[in-house]
Amino acid sequence: MKKILCIRFSSIGDIILTTPIVRALKSTYPEAEIHVVTKAQNVQLWDGNPYVFAVHAYDGSIWKLANKLRKIGFDAIVDLHKNLRSHLLSALLFKWPFQIDKFTAERKLLVKKKINNIPKNHLVDRNFDSLKSLGIVNDQQGLDFFIPKNQELNPADIGVKGKYIVYAIGGQHITKVLSYPKMIELCDQINAQIVLIGDEWDAHYGYRLSTLFPEKVIDYCNKTTIAQSASLMRQAEFVITHDSSMMHIAAALKKKIFVIWGSTHIDFGMYPYQTEFISISNEELACRPCTTQGTNFCPLYHFDCMNKISLEPIISAAASL
Numbered sequence: 001m002k003k004i005l006c007i008r009f010s011s012i013g014d015i016i017l018t019t020p021i022v023r024a025l026k027s028t029y030p031e032a033e034i035h036v037v038t039k040a041q042n043v044q045l046w047d048g049n050p051y052v053f054a055v056h057a058y059d060g061s062i063w064k065l066a067n068k069l070r071k072i073g074f075d076a077i078v079d080l081h082k083n084l085r086s087h088l089l090s091a092l093l094f095k096w097p098f099q100i101d102k103f104t105a106e107r108k109l110l111v112k113k114k115i116n117n118i119p120k121n122h123l124v125d126r127n128f129d130s131l132k133s134l135g136i137v138n139d140q141q142g143l144d145f146f147i148p149k150n151q152e153l154n155p156a157d158i159g160v161k162g163k164y165i166v167y168a169i170g171g172q173h174i175t176k177v178l179s180y181p182k183m184i185e186l187c188d189q190i191n192a193q194i195v196l197i198g199d200e201w202d203a204h205y206g207y208r209l210s211t212l213f214p215e216k217v218i219d220y221c222n223k224t225t226i227a228q229s230a231s232l233m234r235q236a237e238f239v240i241t242h243d244s245s246m247m248h249i250a251a252a253l254k255k256k257i258f259v260i261w262g263s264t265h266i267d268f269g270m271y272p273y274q275t276e277f278i279s280i281s282n283e284e285l286a287c288r289p290c291t292t293q294g295t296n297f298c299p300l301y302h303f304d305c306m307n308k309i310s311l312e313p314i315i316s317a318a319a320s321l
Contacts, residue, residue: 012245048146066092168246173294
């Protein structure tokens with residue numbers, strides 16, 4: 001094969017989880033050009049990736065994108081998204097794609113009936129199993145995220161003095177994120193410098209936390225690119241995240257991660273891949289998981305998955321720095 005197209009429109013974490021597939025394709029077909037399609041705002045995630053020949057941005061018009069890609073001509077399409085839009089793009093390119101198995105029915109069964117028939121391995125390994133007909137093999141090197149040199153940050157330049165922890169305080173949905181009182185509890189009990197990273201929404205919490213704890217909390221929410229946030233994580237002693245995109249980027253950087261789980265569950269298979277991590281979750285609740293991807297309110301209106309979670313493992317790890 002001379003040209004292979006990989007489709008994954010979003011989201012950030014899911015795109016990072018596809019990087020071992022892209023790397024394996026290049027290893028199996030070294031002479032092939034590996035092209036990637038993604039949403040325009042996610043093109044930056046492929047910056048510096050040596051296995052990718054070109055990245056094509058989807059800007060809202062699938063027809064315009066298909067016209068462009070038809071002129072290139074592809075020998076194979078690898079659909080790593082498997083939704084209506086990726087089906088349509090494949091059809092417009094007149095190719096039957098190789099597709100992953102998302103185990104959608106099994107995930108919904110775990111949410112609704114608490115019956116767990118989901119394969120026990122990681123989502124990345126499931127994707128490789130789905131794509132065996134391509135002849136690709138997992139090299140067991142984990143995820144990829146490349147930080148361009150011009151995106152590297154020196155922690156000292158933002159006020160960090162010595163060792164520090166990064167806390168990525170965001171998440172795609174509210175039920176995947178610690179409540180603000182629990183964030184206060186965590187920052188209060190950690191005896192170490194903390195750098196907060198996140199987006200514009202997270203900056204509301206970041207500003208308040210840095211105001212409450214000015215001697216040890218540095219708010220860098222909405223002040224960095226994704227690559228700059230990754231640079232700060234790479235240099236940290238360890239990283240605290242929720243079930244979020246930054247968890248997967250930290251995993252790509254081979255960081256030790258403390259993952260705080262709320263409404264979602266580790267058994268969905270999207271935990272940190274091939275890096276050291278510790279899960280923090282409330283395992284006493286029969287209502288977990290209540291969703292496959294998170295929601296913006298607790299269906300039972302108590303939010304005990306986050307409000308009654310023990311943060312002691314994180315506090316103890318920070319105390320030993």
